[in-house]
Amino acid sequence: MPATLRNREAILAVLQDVVPRQGMLLEIASGSGEHAAFMAPQLAPLVWQPSDYEAENLPSIDAYAADSAAANIRPAVRLDVTQQPWPVSACDALLCCNMIHIAPWAAAEGLFAGAAAIMAAKDAPLILYGPFRRHGAHTAPSNAAFDDSLKSRNAEWGVRCLDTEVVPLAQRAGFALDRVIEMPANNLTVIFRKA
Numbered sequence: 001m002p003a004t005l006r007n008r009e010a011i012l013a014v015l016q017d018v019v020p021r022q023g024m025l026l027e028i029a030s031g032s033g034e035h036a037a038f039m040a041p042q043l044a045p046l047v048w049q050p051s052d053y054e055a056e057n058l059p060s061i062d063a064y065a066a067d068s069a070a071a072n073i074r075p076a077v078r079l080d081v082t083q084q085p086w087p088v089s090a091c092d093a094l095l096c097c098n099m100i101h102i103a104p105w106a107a108a109e110g111l112f113a114g115a116a117a118i119m120a121a122k123d124a125p126l127i128l129y130g131p132f133r134r135h136g137a138h139t140a141p142s143n144a145a146f147d148d149s150l151k152s153r154n155a156e157w158g159v160r161c162l163d164t165e166v167v168p169l170a171q172r173a174g175f176a177l178d179r180v181i182e183m184p185a186n187n188l189t190v191i192f193r194k195a
């Protein structure tokens with residue numbers, strides 16, 4: 001996917017600063033698996049566990065991992081964030097790129113509920129990447145147009161508001177907002193920490 005290729009260097013730079021050197025990172029909504037294949041080798045010995053809701057994405061994730069020859073990518077698992085408990089029982093960091101706006105709000109709720117259940121360590125990072133509204137407003141005309149197109153595809157989808165929707169949800173689940181990092185193309189990386 002072109003967007004996945006464009007943003008991967010910028011996301012990796014954030015991860016290199018934020019994730020632990022060892023342990024396991026769970027990637028939610030890995031999609032094609034291109035992020036895992038590019039980023040995981042550069043974060044070793046941290047182990048990368050890819051996952052996705054769509055069973056048909058799992059072979060693609062595993063194929064990208066095999067092509068990368070990375071030794072630290074586990075076989076992809078099917079994980080629907082709305083179905084508790086998750087099939088992964090623990091992780092030291094969690095990454096979720098471009099999911100909560102392309103899914104019903106129940107996916108954001110499931111994401112934080114599931115993460116709270118499997119992330120034990122205080123300050124463990126939960127990292128979201130994607131477009132967000134700020135204080136109820138879009139940050140760019142292109143994001144407003146994207147929001148309209150999402151809603152025309154599915155009325156339950158849409159660009160979420162970081163301040164009035166996502167942060168309160170995270171706090172209710174036991175995650176504190178750590179940092180908001182502006183990314184290319186009007187996206188944000190948002191770092192939450194287990195409280």
Ligand SMILES: C[S@@+](CC[C@H](N)C(=O)[O-])C[C@H]1O[C@@H](n2cnc3c(N)ncnc32)[C@H](O)[C@@H]1O
Pocket residue numbers: 001004028029030031032035052053054057079080081082096097098099102103107
């Ligand atoms: C736009 S793609 C993002 C893929 C990749 N993370 C990226 O940034 O290129 C959205 C992904 O969210 C996944 N997804 C949607 N609903 C989900 C759910 N309930 N649980 C887990 N993943 C879900 C889809 O299967 C799809 O792979």
